[in-house]
Amino acid sequence: MAGAVVDLFPDAKPTIGPSIDPVGFYYDFFVENPFTQEDIDKIQKRVEEVIQKNSEFVRDEMSLADAIKYYEEVDKNKFKVEILKETEADKVSFYSHGEGNFKDLCRGPHVPFAGRIKAIKILNASSAFWRADADRESLQRVYGVALSNEKQLKKHLAMLEEAKKRDHRILGSQLDLFGTADEWGPGMPLIYPKGAIILDTLKDFWKKEHRKAGYELVQTPHIYKENVWQTSGHTEYFLEHMFPVDMRGEQWYVKPMNCPGHMMIYNRKAYSYRELPVRFGEMGTVYRYELSGALHGLFRVRSITQDDAHIFMLPDQLEDEIVRVIELVEHFYKVFGFQKWEYFLSTKPEKSIGTDEGWEHATNSLMRAIERTDLPYKVKEGDGAFYGPKIDVDVMDALGRKWQLATIQVDFNLPERFDTNYIGEDSQKHKPFVIHRTIFGAMERFLAIIVENYAGKMPVWLSPVQVEVIPITDQHIEYAKSVVEDLLKVGIRAEADLSGDRMEYKIRQATINKVPYIINVGDKEIESKTIAVRSRGNKVEFEVKIPDFIDKVIKQIENYE
RNA sequence: GCCUCGGUAACUCAGUGGUAGAGUGAUUGACUUGUAAUCAAUUAGUCGAGGGUUCAAUUCCCUUCCGAGGCUCCA
Numbered sequence A: 001m002a003g004a005v006v007d008l009f010p011d012a013k014p015t016i017g018p019s020i021d022p023v024g025f026y027y028d029f030f031v032e033n034p035f036t037q038e039d040i041d042k043i044q045k046r047v048e049e050v051i052q053k054n055s056e057f058v059r060d061e062m063s064l065a066d067a068i069k070y071y072e073e074v075d076k077n078k079f080k081v082e083i084l085k086e087t088e089a090d091k092v093s094f095y096s097h098g099e100g101n102f103k104d105l106c107r108g109p110h111v112p113f114a115g116r117i118k119a120i121k122i123l124n125a126s127s128a129f130w131r132a133d134a135d136r137e138s139l140q141r142v143y144g145v146a147l148s149n150e151k152q153l154k155k156h157l158a159m160l161e162e163a164k165k166r167d168h169r170i171l172g173s174q175l176d177l178f179g180t181a182d183e184w185g186p187g188m189p190l191i192y193p194k195g196a197i198i199l200d201t202l203k204d205f206w207k208k209e210h211r212k213a214g215y216e217l218v219q220t221p222h223i224y225k226e227n228v229w230q231t232s233g234h235t236e237y238f239l240e241h242m243f244p245v246d247m248r249g250e251q252w253y254v255k256p257m258n259c260p261g262h263m264m265i266y267n268r269k270a271y272s273y274r275e276l277p278v279r280f281g282e283m284g285t286v287y288r289y290e291l292s293g294a295l296h297g298l299f300r301v302r303s304i305t306q307d308d309a310h311i312f313m314l315p316d317q318l319e320d321e322i323v324r325v326i327e328l329v330e331h332f333y334k335v336f337g338f339q340k341w342e343y344f345l346s347t348k349p350e351k352s353i354g355t356d357e358g359w360e361h362a363t364n365s366l367m368r369a370i371e372r373t374d375l376p377y378k379v380k381e382g383d384g385a386f387y388g389p390k391i392d393v394d395v396m397d398a399l400g401r402k403w404q405l406a407t408i409q410v411d412f413n414l415p416e417r418f419d420t421n422y423i424g425e426d427s428q429k430h431k432p433f434v435i436h437r438t439i440f441g442a443m444e445r446f447l448a449i450i451v452e453n454y455a456g457k458m459p460v461w462l463s464p465v466q467v468e469v470i471p472i473t474d475q476h477i478e479y480a481k482s483v484v485e486d487l488l489k490v491g492i493r494a495e496a497d498l499s500g501d502r503m504e505y506k507i508r509q510a511t512i513n514k515v516p517y518i519i520n521v522g523d524k525e526i527e528s529k530t531i532a533v534r535s536r537g538n539k540v541e542f543e544v545k546i547p548d549f550i551d552k553v554i555k556q557i558e559n560y561e
Numbered sequence B: 001g002c003c004u005c006g007g008u009a010a011c012u013c014a015g016u017g018g019u020a021g022a023g024u025g026a027u028u029g030a031c032u033u034g035u036a037a038u039c040a041a042u043u044a045g046u047c048g049a050g051g052g053u054u055c056a057a058u059u060c061c062c063u064u065c066c067g068a069g070g071c072u073c074c075a
Helices: A002-008 A037-053 A064-074 A078-086 A150-165 A168-174 A193-212 A226-232 A259-266 A315-335 A356-373 A413-417 A443-453 A474-489 A503-512 A523-528 A546-558
Strands: A025-030 A057-063 A091-097 A103-105 A119-129 A138-147 A223-225 A244-247 A250-254 A278-287 A303-313 A340-346 A377-380 A390-396 A402-411 A433-442 A467-471 A494-496 A517-521 A530-535 A539-545
Touching (some): A037 A119, A057 A064, A078 A103, A168 A443, A193 A278, A193 A303, A193 A315, A193 A433, A223 A226, A226 A259, A259 A303, A259 A413, A303 A315, A303 A443, A315 A356, A315 A390, A315 A402, A340 A356, A402 A443, A413 A433, A467 A503, A474 A494, A474 A523, A474 A546, A503 A517, A517 A546, A523 A530, A523 A539, A530 A546, A539 A546
Antiparallel strands (some): A057 A091, A091 A103, A119 A138, A223 A250, A244 A250, A340 A390, A402 A433, A517 A530
């Protein structure tokens, strides 16, 4: 593909072009003018021509010095020179094909003939920064997929289509869950009644499980005076992300994090070492001024409800506490039917605070904790926060996409800043270890993820409307109402569709709204005191006794199905 | 914040240098129906905002806001 681009745009300077997981590739070019849709179509055509010709890819080797010389003098490509200067190999390989005089630095291996690529699609172009650094040159990235046959390509494109259909922004408006608009502020979603039911159900679940796990639930204000943020260091390090509040000359800030509140609650009294660990949990909504280009539906918003918790403990309790958090994570994710999730341990970065002993103890405790759970994990060297090491969890959804949800972070910074202590056995003050953790990550984003993961078909326990009751004619309205009442009484979310439309139309509407159970009632049902139940998959069961149906649904709700 | 592409009715979208249309929805009426769309009528918009060119701008140009796809960042 790079060859095609250079054929069409002689001034384009290829930089790097790796393949991406699980399929596809991209290539970054330095060009004067960004690619347009027309350019993409041209590139697609040219690529197809190259494949048609089925020319051979030839591998050449060159010494590193010659290669640098080639890119400095012949090809004048400073990006390649930069890459080459960083390699340690003394010989590098080039690939070229019979068409044109394009050759490219490539470690290989490579397909032997262009014709081996049976199906290719150049998808889109966008900008990217050289070396992912916003201060460096802006490049044009061209995305594409190549597969060994047309059928697989179609399948892949169908998957992309499916992902589009599952887009929570589309499902969100179809299912009347939430809305975003610039009128009231970008990144500030309004959660509509049906979306709120899902969120509330998730929150109730979260609260129940956290109380069981020994957490104390707290509540903290949304804004504080400036001095709190000076103590926490936010005004120094996080100011550009914070919403300021000018209280008639006095400076306040809306909270971008829940931590300060929890620290202050801890500091209200002198905790004894016998009382630790102390665990504070809160569904706290924080506000962060995210860059406008980063906003995306409910995935990236500026009003963020975190399922936050801070745990204060003795140093030797750290390992046990991490194990407990991991167990909670495992329990939560199993409920939502995710296929797979991965743990990452991030260690000390270059810039950090805290003592070496502290880092070592904390990092080892995190590592030992994961190892005790027998879960596989990977280490990200130097990727920790400046205030402590952390464990992140990436969850894979039904379409194989990964989302970072849970994070468990040790914090050396806040206990110092807030002068947080416990009284030890020696009746002296000591600094507790503090971890900050979330499991869902952010409720808005978690809602978006499960909407996409379930393709809008929420399991019964999360469905905003669990049962839609549809009378066949107006003569059956009274019975429909009484059925709804029976269901509401036992806590099932039911409603009757009493509009003037035909029954078939109502069934269609309820199906589109992805209601798990659609109940029809007519003369037959009234006579036998039963209901006709249509469940997902369009199976209809007649003469179902109401108590039997209630038992079944209640059981599903209790089992988080 | 950076690059490309967009912004027309509640939603999806068509369209034009002479102030706009379709489908869906919503409302009303008729129909009273047995498992995925009954029929009819009504309702529809500062054509994102500001400025410029023009006799005339929704259309062309500029600015700005917002959105989409990426990058960066991140829960």
